Amino acid sequence: MxxxxxxxxxxxxxxxxxxxxxxxxxxxxxxxxxxxxxxxxxxxxxxxxxxxxxxxxxxxxxxxxxxxxxxxxxxxxxxxxxxxxxxxxxxxxxxxxxxxxxxxxxxxxxxxxxxxxxxxxxxxxxxxxxxxxxxxxxxxxxxxxxxxxxxxxxxxxxxxxxxxxxxxxxxxxxxxxxxxxxxxxxxxxxxxxxxxxxxxxxxxxxxxxxxxxxxxxxxxxxxxxRPADPEVEKARVLLSAMAGADARGSGTVVLADGRFADRAMIAAAERTVALAERFGAVPRPRV
CATH class of the missing domain: 3.20.20.60 (Phosphoenolpyruvate-binding domains)
Known part of the structure; x- marks a missing residue:
């Protein structure tokens, strides 16, 4: 990007x-x-x-x-x-x-x-x-x-x-x-x-x-x-969980906070992480 x-x-x-x-x-x-x-x-x-x-x-x-x-x-x-x-x-x-x-x-x-x-x-x-x-x-x-x-x-x-x-x-x-x-x-x-x-x-x-x-x-x-730190953290958690789901042969996963995630959400999470890596993240939650 x-x-x-x-x-x-x-x-x-x-x-x-x-x-x-x-x-x-x-x-x-x-x-x-x-x-x-x-x-x-x-x-x-x-x-x-x-x-x-x-x-x-x-x-x-x-x-x-x-x-x-x-x-x-x-x-x-x-x-x-x-x-x-x-x-x-x-x-x-x-x-x-x-x-x-x-x-x-x-x-x-x-x-x-x-x-x-x-x-x-x-x-x-x-x-x-x-x-x-x-x-x-x-x-x-x-x-x-x-x-x-x-x-x-x-x-x-x-x-x-x-x-x-x-x-x-x-x-x-x-x-x-x-x-x-x-x-x-x-x-x-x-x-x-x-x-x-x-x-x-x-x-x-x-x-x-x-x-x-x-x-x-x-x-x-x-x-x-710029994405906020909590957004970036959620995106990283989702990507890690989906990688684990792929390794198990599953296309979905329920995250620790109760969110249901599937492959359709990967692209958005990847964009968030890429944006943070390029421009940095806002170090606080958005209001």
């Missing part, structure tokens, strides 16, 4: 923040050429991102390009697609699998590298095409929601109106064999309590990790998605 738990957006026209972003502790950094950059600054942002990505960096770096149907995406791809420091391309406002394939073909004309494609779904039609998008091309590494645009498209006022879309994305990612999606950025950078609550809701729906728009959000996100 190599998917990041925290991803930090940085405006592409703020190269003074690039090094700071890499030193922030985020698992991945996203240089944003799209929403965070005003139209007059697009060219400067593109040049700054290309210059920064000219060599490999210690932290994985994605670039969010401009609208796939707009006038800037071609120049974005020409600038960064072959950059040595690029890990992946973040594609905004994806509506269909065909768009993904077309974008991948354009990238293939620019480089022999195979960058990861991370597809953002930001409209009702995109949500309906989620599985098609997730399976459109071998380079697709993840799908996720762009919830600000999606909320506007659906005319919903709060997170309750996004539950169906969130679940749809989680199911589509799983059905396509992709990692669980990361949550969309929480836009109120002053509301740490609200961010924590939102992350708990997303975790319960099957999301793993979240994008951030400010470094101070990273610790809240990481704590929300």
């Amino acid at each position: 190599s998917e990041p738990l925290t991803l930090l957006y940085v405006p592409g026209d703020r190269p003074d923040r690039f090094d700071k972003a890499l030193a922030s502790g985020a698992d991945a950094v996203i240089l944003d050429l799209e929403d965070a950059v005003a139209a007059p600054n697009k060219a400067a942002a593109r040049e700054a991102a290309a210059a920064y990505l000219a060599k490999p960096r210690a932290v994985p770096i994605q670039v969010r390009v401009n609208d796939l149907t707009g006038p800037d995406v071609g120049a974005d791809l020409a600038a960064v697609a072959n950059a040595r420091g690029l890990t992946g391309l973040r594609l905004p406002k994806v509506q269909s699998g065909g768009q993904v394939c077309e974008l991948a073909a354009r990238v293939a004309e620019l480089t022999v590298r195979e960058p990861e494609l991370h597809c953002l779904i930001e409209s009702a039609s995109g949500v309906e095409a989620a599985h098609e998008i997730a399976t459109a091309h071998p380079w697709v590494r993840s799908i996720g929601l762009g919830e600000a645009d999606l909320s506007a498209d659906l005319n919903v006022a709060d997170e309750a109106g996004l539950v169906y879309a969130r679940s749809r994305i989680v199911v589509a990612a799983r059905a396509a064999g992709l990692a669980p999606p990361a949550m969309s950025a929480f836009t109120n950078v002053s509301d740490m309590d609200g961010l924590a609550v939102s992350c708990v809701r997303g975790r319960a729906l099957g999301f793993l990790g979240r994008t951030a728009i400010h470094p101070k959000q990273l610790a809240v996100i990481a704590e929300a998605f």
Whole structure:
């Protein structure tokens, strides 16, 4: 499991923040050429991102390009697609699998590298095409929601109106064999309590990790998605018990705390342990 738990957006026209972003502790950094950059600054942002990505960096770096149907995406791809420091391309406002394939073909004309494609779904039609998008091309590494645009498209006022879309994305990612999606950025950078609550809701729906728009959000996100010590201990006990059951030729076991366990629970327990081994565990029970 190599998917990041925290991803930090940085405006592409703020190269003074690039090094700071890499030193922030985020698992991945996203240089944003799209929403965070005003139209007059697009060219400067593109040049700054290309210059920064000219060599490999210690932290994985994605670039969010401009609208796939707009006038800037071609120049974005020409600038960064072959950059040595690029890990992946973040594609905004994806509506269909065909768009993904077309974008991948354009990238293939620019480089022999195979960058990861991370597809953002930001409209009702995109949500309906989620599985098609997730399976459109071998380079697709993840799908996720762009919830600000999606909320506007659906005319919903709060997170309750996004539950169906969130679940749809989680199911589509799983059905396509992709990692669980990361949550969309929480836009109120002053509301740490609200961010924590939102992350708990997303975790319960099957999301793993979240994008951030400010470094101070990273610790809240990481704590929300890291497993707690009791969860990890329960997972280890289950895996040990199931290993013993297998040795006895049995597919089920009743654990000491009364829980009934079978092979269907092994994958979830393995994910919990792997997550703890990679990111550490929260040293207390969740409330």
